[in-house]
Amino acid sequence: MKNNASHITETMIEMIKVSKLYPPDVIALRNISLSISNGEMFFIIGMSGAGKTTLLKLISSMELPTNGLIEVSGLAIHQLKGYKLARLRQKIGVAYQDFKLLTDRTAAENIAISMEVSYKKPQIIRKRVKDLLAQLDLSDKHDTITGELSRGSSSALHWQGPSPIPPP
Numbered sequence: 748m749k750n751n752a753s754h755i756t757e758t759m760i761e762m763i764k765v766s767k768l769y770p771p772d773v774i775a776l777r778n779i780s781l782s783i784s785n786g787e788m789f790f791i792i793g794m795s796g797a798g799k800t801t802l803l804k805l806i807s808s809m810e811l812p813t814n815g816l817i818e819v820s821g822l823a824i825h826q827l828k829g830y831k832l833a834r835l836r837q838k839i840g841v842a843y844q845d846f847k848l849l850t851d852r853t854a855a856e857n858i859a860i861s862m863e864v865s866y867k868k869p870q871i872i873r874k875r876v877k878d879l880l881a882q883l884d885l886s887d888k889h890d891t892i893t894g895e896l897s898r899g900s901s902s903a904l905h906w907q908g909p910s911p912i913p914p915p
C-alpha cells in the first residue's frame with residue numbers, strides 16, 4: 748500500500764553551507780545549513796542586519812548564493828535558467844509587510860498582472876480573477892481602485908496579487 752503520509756515529511760527547502768557576500772565586504776550569511784519540510788512552520792528570528800531578508804531572497808532566488816547549495820522542491824536553484832527558473836519563482840509566494848499592490852489600479856487588475864506573464868488568453872485570466880475575488884469574498888471590489896480598499900481587504904488581496912518577478 749502506498750503511504751500517503753510520506754509526502755508530508757518531504758524536504759521542501761534545503762540549504763547546505765550557504766554563504767552570501769555582498770561586494771565588496773559584507774558577509775550577510777556565513778555557512779548556513781537548514782532543512783525545511785513540506786508543511787512545516789519555520790520561523791527566522793534575529794537582530795536587524797542578521798541576514799533574515801537575505802535568506803528569504805536566496806530561497807526565492809531573487810539573489811544567488813556566493814557559496815553553497817540551495818534546493819527548493821528538489822531543484823538546485825543555481826542550476827535553473829530561463830523558463831525553468833521563472834516557473835519555480837512563480838510557485839514561491841512572498842507576502843511583504845508593506846503591501847505590494849498597485850494602488851492606482853483596480854483589485855482585478857492587481858490580480859491579473861501576475862497572471863499575464865503566465866497565461867496567454869485574456870478570457871482565462873478574466874475568469875480566474877473573478878474566481879479568486881469570489882473566494883476572497885471581494886467580488887464587489889472587482890473594479891475598486893486598491894488605494895481605496897480597507898487594510899483587511901488589501902491584505903487579503905495581496906496574498907493573491909502580484910509577487911514581484913525578479914529580473915533574470
Ligand SMILES: Nc1ncnc2c1ncn2[C@@H]1O[C@H](COP(=O)(O)OP(=O)(O)O)[C@@H](O)[C@H]1O
Pocket residue numbers: 769770773774775793794795796797798799800801802
Ligand atoms: N543589497 C545589499 N548590498 C549590500 N549589503 C547588503 C545588501 N542587502 C543587505 N546587505 C547587508 O547584509 C546584512 C544582512 O542584511 P539583511 O539580510 O537585510 O538582514 P535582516 O533582514 O536580518 O535585517 C546587513 O549587514 C546588510 O547591511
Ligand SMILES: [Mg+2]
Pocket residue numbers: 799800801
Ligand atoms: Mg530584513
